[in-house]
Amino acid sequence: MFSIASSASDSLFDELWQLQQQVDELFGSWTSSSGGIRSLPRGSFPAVNIGHTPERVDVYLFAPGLDPKTLDISIQQNLLTVTGTREIPTEEQATYYRQERFSGEFRRVIALPEDIDPDRVHAKYRDGVVQIGVERREAARPRQIEIH
Amino acid sequence: MATNTEITSRDSSAAERRGAGTAERRGNAGEPPIRPPVDIREDGEGITLCADMPGVSKDRLNLRVDGNTLVIEGTARLELAENEEALYADVRSSVYQRTFALSGELETGKIEATLKDGVLTVRIPKRLELRPRKIEVQAS
Structure with missing residues (x-):
């Protein structure tokens, strides 16, 4: 049975x-x-996508309605840490039917491939998406070897 | 960068736009649309709805009232390099879609919407004659 x-x-x-x-x-x-061992369950804020090319690794954080100045992005070796706050004020006078949007502090730690160069990072914020581009080290990039 | 978005009746280019957005993200065709999380609140004058739609710009947002249904649709677009491949993805669809039934006391012709940093805010006013009025109690 x-x-x-x-x-x-x-x-x-x-x-x-x-x-x-x-x-x-x-x-x-x-x-x-x-x-990864540091990944968060699906549905955590902010959602993360990671893409890569031979030259670069791109991290996309889906974090709408943020003041980018409140974001703290740091990188240590190949560990990228993003912390920030999204406070959604509650209107006392109103009746709420749904409050599904994340409010509060968040922190995500993302392990990037080992061959990234932590000194060459850039970040921008557009339409509620933070894009963090990290270059790979030159030596790690695939090279075409010519036969003479 | 707050921008007003016209509420339009059916937008015929929505389907094309959605297709294009999907192609841009590559490899995620057929994924079910994302149901964006929302906050909905009501006050004396109307209802305010806020929806998280990161990656959606004004020209990729489609907001319409279809009968008594409010339809929210949008396509996210990421700036991807030509040869970029996915390494990890929490978000596996680029299409957002969610609908809400509206009730009769709402003035659907006077809906206003703004989109800022991936947050859509929709304000739906109540009909003037149906807004709550304070009823004075007369002393007998």
Whole structure:
């Protein structure tokens, strides 16, 4: 009886796992299922996407309605730390039906690839997205070797 | 950079725009749209709705009233390099969509909206004659 129940639930998890694997294959290597040890559960504020090219790693933080001056971005070796505050004032006189938007302090720590150059970082804020570009070290970039 | 956004009736280019946005983000076609988190509050004069839609600019926002339904749609666009590949993604769709049913006492023709730093604010006034009035109690 128990074995039947457990095998049924196992197969359900198997299916979910396979689905996750398929999603992972579609969307690339790092994903929530094999996420970094510092990654936060999905739905945490701000959401993060990371993209890379041979020259650069780009971190996108989906942080709408911020004053960029309140953002603190620091990088130590390959660890990027972003802290900030988004205070949404509550209007005392109004009746609230929904308050789904994040309000308060946040902190995200993101492990970047090892070959980044922490001295060459730039950040900008546009349409509520913080884009942090970190250059990779020259030596780590792929080079074309010519045959003479 | 607050900008007023006209409330338009059906926007025929919405579908095209959405398609374009999806292509720009690459590889996420078919992902269900993101339901943006909202705050909704009511005061004597009307209802205010705020929605988080990071990455959406004014020209990629589509806000309309369809019958008695308020439809919020937008497409996020990130500045990606030509050869950029995803390493990690919390956000796997570039399309936002959410709808709300409006009630009869709201003045749908006088909705105002602003979009600033990825936050959409929609103000829906109540009809003038339906705003709450203070009822004086007469001493008998």
